[in-house]
Amino acid sequence: MTEPLLKVRGLKIGATAYPPGEKPVAIKIVHGVDFDLEAGKVLGLIGESGAGKSTIGLAAMAYGRGGVEITGGEVWVNGRDILKENLRSLRRLRGAEVTYVSQSAAASFNPAKKIMEQVTEAAIFQNKFSKAEAEARAVELFAKLGLPDPENIGNRYPHQVSGGQLQRCMTALALCPEPDLVVFDEPTTALDVTTQIDVLAAIKEAIAATGVAALYITHDLAVVAQVSDHIMVLQQGDMVEYGTVDQIINNPKEDYTKALVSVRSINHEEKTPTDTPVLRVENVTARYKGTNFDVLKNINVDIHSGQTLAIVGESGSGKSTLARVITGLLPPSDGQITFDGRVLSPDLATRPIEDLREMQMIYQMADTAMNPRQTVGTIIGRPLEFYFGLKGKAKQKRIQELLDEIELGDGFQDRYPAELSGGQKQRVCIARALAAKPKLIICDEVTSALDPLVADGILKLLLNLQKIEDVAYLFITHDLATVRAIADSIAVMYQGKVVRYGPKSQVLAPPFDDYTDLLLSSVPEMKIGWLEETIEHRRMESAGN
């Protein structure tokens, strides 16, 4: 048997944490992981945040980021244990034998240098190619990655290409020095779904064409199923399961893997609309101060009491702006909003307190939505005190009831947000919204920042609370799996317009308009070969036109 390209044995990684005002604490990130990767194969590393995926990926270059230290084990690349090498020989390794693609291309490119210069830098520095050869190779890679105008795109600056294109340029950068191994660290996570599919296809083709091996790190099992040969599931620094893609997706053995595979399998019965909507948005047009561009164009949607309207669209489609208009943070330039039969004042400052109470909001980032200097008790207690004048024992009792309702229980009242996990934080935000006894809660991407399993828990909680409290949700998201799970009706937004609107069953059923079709077909499915099918399908369609 031939020696694998990358052989990892008993890899242990640790770090030192520095809590402010306290003594430094040593923490373990990865406790002893073994795996092999053969030349030309792709291994998917999957797990939730904190599982140690990226840390393992960087260890393949013998690198520990920001205070992270490789404390034990062996990492063999091309038959050498690179953990034993000194910095000088590691410089020959990094950028020549092993290269890296990071999550945010926008943050990784130097904005002051042209793309070509940065893409060819490593190859020239490592004496792999002359400048002319490297540039010819870069152009070839640009073409392979499906970038427009491959001859000239290298002359642009990073801000002159789109996010998806820049991510592909980064892939070209990693492939340019003809490495043996590329580490892809969540290369499509920051992209919109419609862009993600193109980048994914481009990466997959480039890997196949160059015969390079790859570590593909992601938290999205459906994505990794499209590009990998093998998958390794990680949880809190330990390997949970390792197997071929087919085995992991179709026949997972461990409970944790099973949970990951079956995530978003919530079944939600669609409710029929009532006669009088709780919120009616009519002909709303809005623009930001000092601009001459309408971010929202003539929006009409209804939300029915006790039901969920999902607003779906890419970033920049105006979803969050619609929430700002409804809450009164951005008065619309035209149109009106009716809430519970009364016309709402366009500006927040002039709305009566009852209107404010009955409409609550939950944010994407629970971290910034809670004052870090207030305890959970204060955070949830304030609306009780503010709207209902509850004090002392009565307030305490109600806070505890709310904590029970969000399934947190005892012992949380005196904690600070910094002492909660991501999912717990979001639950506290939900409790704060519920405390006001609202008729409508606006949920702005509430699950986007959470790991899939945690997000699942939050969605189930929201559905449950809807049944108990009969509250309506305006659910803003870019994630169609979430929409399928919880919506009663859906509005698809594109460039400030609602392009498709109606009950869920109708919106998600053909015939589709072009944009909805593109959006729906771009969501990765947990099915092997989905990527090829979709790309092939699109090719045939465009050939037919």
Added chain:
Amino acid sequence: MKNIPISAMIGLFFTGIYFLMAIFAPWIAPYGMAEIVGDVWEPSSSEFLLGTDSIGRDLLSRMIYGGQTTIFIATAATILSFTLGSIMGFFAAVSGGWVDQVLSRFVDLIMSIPSLIFALVVLSVMPTTVPILIILMGLLDSTRVYRLARAVAVDITVMDYVEAARLRGEKIGWIIFRETLPNALSPLVAEMGLRFIFAVLFVSTLSFLGLGVQPPQADWGGIVKENKEGINYGIQAALYPAYAIATLCISINLVADWILNRTTSLKGGRG
């Protein structure tokens, strides 16, 4: 109190000594403040620990009473500048729009005039009494505090929790004191240590120039002024206030550092 770092201990010790001396000056000082007890510039002896000053007053007593005056003025001015500066800064940041513009440009205007010149001009027409000194220094320093408080608060007011408070219908008082202030405390505490020291230096400078604390009342700047001729004859009297200011400076900032460290913790300081 067990895990106070050694640097903070040192800081607390010296700061404590200075403040205690200031508070209990009449009981500690061996002689009266303006009492002439010996010859001019007597060297240190068991009778006069630091010697005597330019007209034969006990220097140790002058230093203790001078510390009282200087520390009192500096403390009062710092409290005034912080209260005023931070509340106005937060108010500007939370209100935004033209309120912010008017306040900020006014502060720019005041800051464009060097504060020492400004103070000298005001003091040359106003009576130089301690309350006037405190108000003048407090007002001048509050412009610096305003700048810092506004800059910090602008970053805080864009956070979602402040938006959530606005959406809840909270009044500006809650947003300033409950949402913004606790999160702006760390940089303000750090600044407070510095500003206090600047206040000490400022009042000493004014006294040295003859427009601060008026004789026969003692203060550290005044002691330097009264004894500066002595330096020509190798007499140390003018240097003691300098030592005092330096040690106070350092110890106050050691304490400020420690408080800063404690307030940065987001777990309510309970680890």
